[in-house]
Amino acid sequence: GRQGLPEVVYGPGKTAPQITAIVTSLLAANSGPVLVTRVEPETADTVLEAVAADGGRYDAEAQLLAWRPAPAGDFRVVVAAAGTSDWPVAAEAAAVASAAGLDVSRIDDIGVAGIHRTLAAAPRLHAADAVICVAGMEGALASVIGGLVAAPVIAVPTSTGYGASLEGVTALLAMLSACAAGLTVVNIDSGFGAAMAAHRIARTRKASS
Amino acid sequence: GRQGLPEVVYGPGKTAPQITAIVTSLLAANSGPVLVTRVEPETADTVLEAVAADGGRYDAEAQLLAWRPAPAGDFRVVVAAAGTSDWPVAAEAAAVASAAGLDVSRIDDIGVAGIHRTLAAAPRLHAADAVICVAGMEGALASVIGGLVAAPVIAVPTSTGYGASLEGVTALLAMLSACAAGLTVVNIDSGFGAAMAAHRIARTRKASS
Amino acid sequence: GRQGLPEVVYGPGKTAPQITAIVTSLLAANSGPVLVTRVEPETADTVLEAVAADGGRYDAEAQLLAWRPAPAGDFRVVVAAAGTSDWPVAAEAAAVASAAGLDVSRIDDIGVAGIHRTLAAAPRLHAADAVICVAGMEGALASVIGGLVAAPVIAVPTSTGYGASLEGVTALLAMLSACAAGLTVVNIDSGFGAAMAAHRIARTRKASS
Amino acid sequence: GRQGLPEVVYGPGKTAPQITAIVTSLLAANSGPVLVTRVEPETADTVLEAVAADGGRYDAEAQLLAWRPAPAGDFRVVVAAAGTSDWPVAAEAAAVASAAGLDVSRIDDIGVAGIHRTLAAAPRLHAADAVICVAGMEGALASVIGGLVAAPVIAVPTSTGYGASLEGVTALLAMLSACAAGLTVVNIDSGFGAAMAAHRIARTRKASS
Amino acid sequence: GRQGLPEVVYGPGKTAPQITAIVTSLLAANSGPVLVTRVEPETADTVLEAVAADGGRYDAEAQLLAWRPAPAGDFRVVVAAAGTSDWPVAAEAAAVASAAGLDVSRIDDIGVAGIHRTLAAAPRLHAADAVICVAGMEGALASVIGGLVAAPVIAVPTSTGYGASLEGVTALLAMLSACAAGLTVVNIDSGFGAAMAAHRIARTRKASS
Amino acid sequence: GRQGLPEVVYGPGKTAPQITAIVTSLLAANSGPVLVTRVEPETADTVLEAVAADGGRYDAEAQLLAWRPAPAGDFRVVVAAAGTSDWPVAAEAAAVASAAGLDVSRIDDIGVAGIHRTLAAAPRLHAADAVICVAGMEGALASVIGGLVAAPVIAVPTSTGYGASLEGVTALLAMLSACAAGLTVVNIDSGFGAAMAAHRIARTRKASS
Amino acid sequence: GRQGLPEVVYGPGKTAPQITAIVTSLLAANSGPVLVTRVEPETADTVLEAVAADGGRYDAEAQLLAWRPAPAGDFRVVVAAAGTSDWPVAAEAAAVASAAGLDVSRIDDIGVAGIHRTLAAAPRLHAADAVICVAGMEGALASVIGGLVAAPVIAVPTSTGYGASLEGVTALLAMLSACAAGLTVVNIDSGFGAAMAAHRIARTRKASS
Amino acid sequence: GRQGLPEVVYGPGKTAPQITAIVTSLLAANSGPVLVTRVEPETADTVLEAVAADGGRYDAEAQLLAWRPAPAGDFRVVVAAAGTSDWPVAAEAAAVASAAGLDVSRIDDIGVAGIHRTLAAAPRLHAADAVICVAGMEGALASVIGGLVAAPVIAVPTSTGYGASLEGVTALLAMLSACAAGLTVVNIDSGFGAAMAAHRIARTRKASS
Ligand SMILES: Nc1ncnc2c1ncn2[C@@H]1O[C@H](COP(=O)(O)O)[C@@H](O)[C@H]1O
Ligand SMILES: Nc1ncnc2c1ncn2[C@@H]1O[C@H](COP(=O)(O)O)[C@@H](O)[C@H]1O
Ligand SMILES: Nc1ncnc2c1ncn2[C@@H]1O[C@H](COP(=O)(O)O)[C@@H](O)[C@H]1O
Ligand SMILES: Nc1ncnc2c1ncn2[C@@H]1O[C@H](COP(=O)(O)O)[C@@H](O)[C@H]1O
Ligand SMILES: [Mg+2]
Ligand SMILES: [Mg+2]
Ligand SMILES: [Mg+2]
Ligand SMILES: [Mg+2]
Ligand SMILES: [Mg+2]
Ligand SMILES: [Mg+2]
Ligand SMILES: [Mg+2]
Ligand SMILES: [Mg+2]
Numbered sequence A, B, C, D, E, F, G, H: 001g002r003q004g005l006p007e008v009v010y011g012p013g014k015t016a017p018q019i020t021a022i023v024t025s026l027l028a029a030n031s032g033p034v035l036v037t038r039v040e041p042e043t044a045d046t047v048l049e050a051v052a053a054d055g056g057r058y059d060a061e062a063q064l065l066a067w068r069p070a071p072a073g074d075f076r077v078v079v080a081a082a083g084t085s086d087w088p089v090a091a092e093a094a095a096v097a098s099a100a101g102l103d104v105s106r107i108d109d110i111g112v113a114g115i116h117r118t119l120a121a122a123p124r125l126h127a128a129d130a131v132i133c134v135a136g137m138e139g140a141l142a143s144v145i146g147g148l149v150a151a152p153v154i155a156v157p158t159s160t161g162y163g164a165s166l167e168g169v170t171a172l173l174a175m176l177s178a179c180a181a182g183l184t185v186v187n188i189d190s191g192f193g194a195a196m197a198a199h200r201i202a203r204t205r206k207a208s209s
Helices: A016-029 A041-050 A084-099 A112-120 A122-126 A140-148 A163-177 A191-208 B016-029 B041-050 B084-099 B112-120 B122-126 B140-148 B163-177 B191-208 C016-029 C041-050 C084-099 C112-120 C122-126 C140-148 C163-177 C191-208 D016-029 D041-050 D084-099 D112-120 D122-126 D140-148 D163-177 D191-208 E016-029 E041-050 E084-099 E112-120 E122-126 E140-148 E163-177 E191-208 F016-029 F041-050 F084-099 F112-120 F122-126 F140-148 F163-177 F191-208 G016-029 G041-050 G084-099 G112-120 G122-126 G140-148 G163-177 G191-208 H016-029 H041-050 H084-099 H112-120 H122-126 H140-148 H163-177 H191-208
Strands: A007-010 A034-037 A057-059 A064-067 A076-081 A103-107 A130-135 A153-157 B007-010 B034-037 B057-059 B064-067 B076-081 B103-107 B130-135 B153-157 C007-010 C034-037 C057-059 C064-067 C076-081 C103-107 C130-135 C153-157 D007-010 D034-037 D057-059 D064-067 D076-081 D103-107 D130-135 D153-157 E007-010 E034-037 E057-059 E064-067 E076-081 E103-107 E130-135 E153-157 F007-010 F034-037 F057-059 F064-067 F076-081 F103-107 F130-135 F153-157 G007-010 G034-037 G057-059 G064-067 G076-081 G103-107 G130-135 G153-157 H007-010 H034-037 H057-059 H064-067 H076-081 H103-107 H130-135 H153-157
Touching: A007 A016, A016 A034, A016 A041, A016 A064, A034 A084, A041 A057, A041 A064, A064 A084, A076 A084, A076 A122, A076 A191, A084 A103, A084 A130, A084 A191, A103 A122, A112 A122, A112 A140, A112 B112, A112 B140, A122 A140, A130 A140, A130 A191, A140 A153, A140 A163, A140 B112, A140 B140, A153 A163, A153 A191, A163 B163, A163 C163, A163 G163, A191 H191, B007 B016, B016 B034, B016 B041, B016 B064, B034 B084, B041 B057, B041 B064, B064 B084, B076 B084, B076 B122, B084 B103, B084 B130, B084 B191, B103 B122, B112 B122, B112 B140, B122 B140, B130 B140, B130 B191, B140 B153, B140 B163, B153 B163, B153 B191, B163 D163, B163 H163, B191 C191, C007 C016, C016 C034, C016 C041, C016 C064, C034 C084, C041 C057, C041 C064, C064 C084, C076 C084, C076 C122, C084 C103, C084 C130, C084 C191, C103 C122, C112 C122, C112 C140, C112 D112, C112 D140, C122 C140, C130 C140, C130 C191, C140 C153, C140 C163, C140 D112, C140 D140, C153 C163, C153 C191, C163 D163, C163 E163, D007 D016, D016 D034, D016 D041, D016 D064, D034 D084, D041 D057, D041 D064, D064 D084, D076 D084, D076 D122, D084 D103, D084 D130, D084 D191, D103 D122, D112 D122, D112 D140, D122 D140, D130 D140, D130 D191, D140 D153, D140 D163, D153 D163, D153 D191, D163 F163, D191 E191, E007 E016, E016 E034, E016 E041, E016 E064, E034 E084, E041 E057, E041 E064, E064 E084, E076 E084, E076 E122, E084 E103, E084 E130, E084 E191, E103 E122, E112 E122, E112 E140, E112 F112, E112 F140, E122 E140, E130 E140, E130 E191, E140 E153, E140 E163, E140 F112, E140 F140, E153 E163, E153 E191, E163 F163, E163 G163, F007 F016, F016 F034, F016 F041, F016 F064, F034 F084, F041 F057, F041 F064, F064 F084, F076 F084, F076 F122, F076 F191, F084 F103, F084 F130, F084 F153, F084 F191, F103 F122, F112 F122, F112 F140, F122 F140, F130 F140, F130 F191, F140 F153, F140 F163, F153 F163, F153 F191, F163 H163, F191 G191, G007 G016, G016 G034, G016 G041, G016 G064, G034 G084, G041 G057, G041 G064, G064 G084, G076 G084, G076 G122, G084 G103, G084 G130, G084 G191, G103 G122, G112 G122, G112 G140, G112 H112, G112 H140, G122 G140, G130 G140, G130 G191, G140 G153, G140 G163, G140 H112, G140 H140, G153 G163, G153 G191, G163 H163, H007 H016, H016 H034, H016 H041, H016 H064, H034 H084, H041 H057, H041 H064, H064 H084, H076 H084, H076 H122, H084 H103, H084 H130, H084 H191, H103 H122, H112 H122, H112 H140, H122 H140, H130 H140, H130 H191, H140 H153, H140 H163, H153 H163, H153 H191
Parallel strands: A007 A034, A076 A103, A076 A130, A130 A153, B007 B034, B076 B103, B076 B130, B130 B153, C007 C034, C076 C103, C076 C130, C130 C153, D007 D034, D076 D103, D076 D130, D130 D153, E007 E034, E076 E103, E076 E130, E130 E153, F007 F034, F076 F103, F076 F130, F130 F153, G007 G034, G076 G103, G076 G130, G130 G153, H007 H034, H076 H103, H076 H130, H130 H153
Antiparallel strands: A034 A064, A057 A064, B034 B064, B057 B064, C034 C064, C057 C064, D034 D064, D057 D064, E034 E064, E057 E064, F034 F064, F057 F064, G034 G064, G057 G064, H034 H064, H057 H064
């Protein structure tokens, strides 16, 4: 089996009782973090009450339910969001990464249409062990960051924007075809996926020490 | 009728005799520039010999045939290309704009994956009356330039790249959905279209003076 | 930094308090126009009351909030809409261009399926310094106008229509592949983008005088 | 069975002997026209020699082989092509319609980016019993013609153009979503299909008299 | 100008007062039929009361408002629908064609997955001067009918179905690439477009007599 | 492991020595049929000579190399092809199914645009244990056959046709969205896939006896 | 005509009275199972009361109405679902197959991202006469199962997931292009289609015995 | 500036003299590895002779030119390829990663349609610090590997396959929508991109030690 990754349940389409049952069983089966993503506030309340174990918390911006989050380690992840509308996805990335034990900080609104804002963030980006770049209409941000830092950059396209944004598909394709060498991409709006990718990278360091 | 735009013939699919006939008739019908785009070298040679009028020239990089190019005016257009593979399209844009009477200069390889190169070009970009931005894999360049300058920016997506580049469609969509306010876009690989758009803008100034 | 463009906030996804805070800070930071696009009437009311500064106005058809609109200059923009369903986008283009200081007039329902209507508008189109052409099902309008006038033509595809209209993608692609030389295109439904493009062009004239 | 339509064989992918056999058998089986579309010149030569029956002719521009073409009737079809690159498809439409017994004339280069050319053709278009409109980059032509005449208009999108033209798909979709009431469309590059549609319409008149 | 086609207003996106004004003005400007498509029942009630002229009628299945429908002529149109879910579009085609003066009859549920039903309808199809074929999941119906009859066949793809039906795009493309010679196609769900195409064909006969 | 399916190697992209090595090793490792699909004639010749084992055969129409074909069993598969251009794919389906031990017969040119041809084949289709339906431009054929017979129908879309055929994607989607209950589909041009699906079904019968 | 397949009515878009009428008539016309798919609970209640015949049942998870289900035969179908969100489609497949007389069992949550779960199911999969594999985000499951068993595998892509899942299109295409020989695919979310395909296969065995 | 990544030139579209000039200048400008990807053998020969510096090598399978490759470090990367046709892309990934100083090994043909082969590779996969998974028709491989190991997994979709494979787009989308948590993806066929992503991860470890 695969070890070392937190258990994460995908919330949409599951009822509160279904989530409660799954969480209860996961909490019993192992001792690591148990998370549920994309949970509506009302469902979250119901589940928090129904799960016997203590210590569950709900992060409303990230729509994340979490039990037994890992203590913060020394792997620094910066979650950089291009614009306001990219915040919910950035919040999911940050909350999941944090619950998985990474040392997370966020930089918002550094979209490249105002390149001075991006550059102002350069020192913080350089200090990161990995960067999660969240952007929709300004998918270009991933290219710029990929060119600025030599650390792993995980790009998350978002479904913000309209028309030619095609629900995030444009940002996704643009990030994939960008020239910045070694940029990697996860699914549209998948803050969760980016956080887990960062966690896999962080484990690499631990594994080696 | 519409006045003030040069006559431009689209070369592909036309035989040398067809081009010769069209050019000859256009040279007779008016006194402005006559251009033919996307002409292969051999066809160009044949046509240059066959057209009676003097002064025809062929620009091999731009694949452009031109008669009676307009003298350079005082409208400064900078043609900025992201990478090496975008050069042929940039060449077409520059050659057509130049033949139409604009004051053209080029900046190559300022792709955003090396943002310092883009920034190094900022002074020249700021001095332009209009910028034509040519990019494929680094479609992001259009966003960055659009944020840097307040002049009109005309973006030309190119069909370079592979996979997720989708023959230029990705760059096209990314440029259209970018946040930089007031960026406009022409067809994939259409250096010609961008040059004509710049020419229309340049006329605006003349019209007002 | 880039100067000379008005500050424009994208409304969707932002709460009234968020918009209020951003507007307040922008009004303090500079002395030019401050606009917010795509604001619902209720949100607009709340924001107008909450922002301390006077002089904010809401244009319900254009869904635009504006403070300190620029006085009308002498750059004449005609906003031409193909059909009734294209009016909201035309309204956004006109309202933003007007707030940015352009001299705006509108011509509605000149779609090419009744070419006499288009031709009847020719004198007004010829008198324009720039034309913004707004069309969905009749994307063909952009080609016809591009052929009629030598001024800059900025085409805005709209998401009206059904079936093969593909939410505006068809009009977008048709405008880009049209033969009319030097036509430029902005994002689907982006009356805002077209207005800003016209503003960039208008600045060109000022810059030169 | 269906009567009254000529037999038309689709040439691509068939060898000269295969075509010879099919044509021979069709000539024997009925007494009407027998056509083969999209035949390369060399194949055409071979087939013409191999088929025993006399009177076969090859139209190189249309790439059409025809035996026993029908005499011209009194149903007037105008085949209108937008630009030079649309000619081969227009030629197929004209040749097939003619062999099917329609009274065909062609008008070339009436693309709408020069609307005066389109309007100059209006009298000839008005005199037609049906119009076949062939266009690629200027798909807009179908809208304009559909608005000009009350006769049936059959639009043939062509795969000319580049980039956003998407091999004819853009013209196809634009023609389908156009506002001109009652425009119908056939497959990309299918001059054949348009000719057969016109023939079906022509039969309607005969059927009623 | 174009004569002989009824005036048809596209309802969606227009308010009852807007429709009332347009209808009133069209009724005054000419003496032929005036139609409004895709009108919701409540809007229809309001408009019928507000328009001063008598004789307006609303067809709820077809969602059509009509004033001064033309008397039935002798051009027989059969509207054939593949399945139950295609009925609303078939209803629009039939109602518009009828108001335009065609002699309309409908055949429902003749989809080809039960080919005996299609064949049972063959006599009625053969008797038609033109066939309008309405189908979504069973787009194949158009091919079969096109092969059965020699009269004009106008295919209307519908947006019924799910998954691979792609909101009607699959039926549209399948109808266009079908082998049945001379089939023509209108926009997805456009019963209106098909009716107008049939009307254009019917006029051809009149014009010739 | 999985037993009972023949070993089939995909030829494209493999050199003759690579194919020789793989075939040799597969012939040694088991005692059933060994096939290689999509092999060019020259490669086939080279491989046939290089493989030590006897009894290899090359079917040029199907582009199939086969060793140790299974003896024909009593499971009757009919491979029905819509048109001439679908023959190569039908040949691959038939050759693979035959080598896998099925009792195969072919019916060609039964496309639905001539429904009488399809119906003439009904008795042979009814007698089949399974039908493989191969069609491109006439993807409709799958619907009709699915409605005619109660046996398993495996549809193979082909990449024949042009324009709206989209290299087989249209036929693929049309087959999937067709109403005929229980039709299944394999990849575009995959005669091989259909044959293997038929073989799996044939095994079912054996397994039960 | 086609015999041996149950009558299945497609519920969406039909009113309760329409369904009642169709069901009543089908129950009278033959003696086999009569099913209605995708029926909302309220509609189901109304129909069950309105249909005179006894024995109708509603399966809420599968959204299936059924009269006269066939007794379970000896053809064993396993319906394997990759994840929780694929359950409704798996339920439709299982309920329809069961009503058609197959011996159905379900295995849920065997998605390949936890390959041990898939492997744990191998014995049950091997015992099946046919496998229906239902998966959306884990479309990969079909490949793995196709490689594990030699029985017919019918893959049902589901529209679960977000972003790059493209409403099921990604799973659909991935299943079609997978390497597992002889996998067949039905429409997105079509549990019904897969069940009918299994039924056709089961009849094959009966036919032969 | 960004440090620590090797210089990699994209070969396609560049002439031998252009590559020679770029390489020469890069070798002079820094002391790390200089690579050129996607170089045809003849071009490679010419460049190797023309570049003054010694030690250039050409890897024909990977189509990679390399000078001053980095010595192998202790970061273990496994490049796993699903099938034979994925080898060239795997070779590019392996060669670039190796030249960048990673400790690379390859596992070929572990595609999931034969899951035992995938499982047999599990021990080697578990021992890796990062896995690069290269797959086209068997894009499913990425899901399975992502579920097997907790190390970073970088998926490279390839353009192998036909029909529904859509030149690699299907594998790309399937990898992105897969359930395996934390999988990341690079552009289609970009072995280079995956290698650089692995290099960025490897640096993370160094940076921390
Ligand atoms: N490179 C080009 N791309 C697109 N359109 C062009 C190009 N060159 C010329 N044209 C346009 O093509 C039209 C002339 O087409 P044609 O009549 O075929 O020569 C004119 O409208 C030109 O403005
Ligand atoms: N250029 C063409 N484009 C599309 N279909 C054609 C064309 N020429 C002939 N056909 C049709 O192709 C069918 C004949 O196909 P085949 O049996 O392959 O010769 C007939 O239905 C013709 O109507
Ligand atoms: N869930 C379903 N998905 C697709 N087709 C269905 C479904 N349920 C029933 N059908 C088919 O739909 C057709 C009946 O359509 P209708 O005449 O509209 O009831 C029959 O061919 C059924 O086999
Ligand atoms: N195989 C490749 N695929 C994509 N990008 C590449 C490849 N090889 C090199 N590059 C990138 O292409 C850029 C160099 O482009 P150029 O200036 O045209 O040589 C650099 O950013 C490289 O990182
Ligand atoms: Mg953004
Ligand atoms: Mg570029
Ligand atoms: Mg419009
Ligand atoms: Mg054209
Ligand atoms: Mg239907
Ligand atoms: Mg076919
Ligand atoms: Mg799933
Ligand atoms: Mg593969």
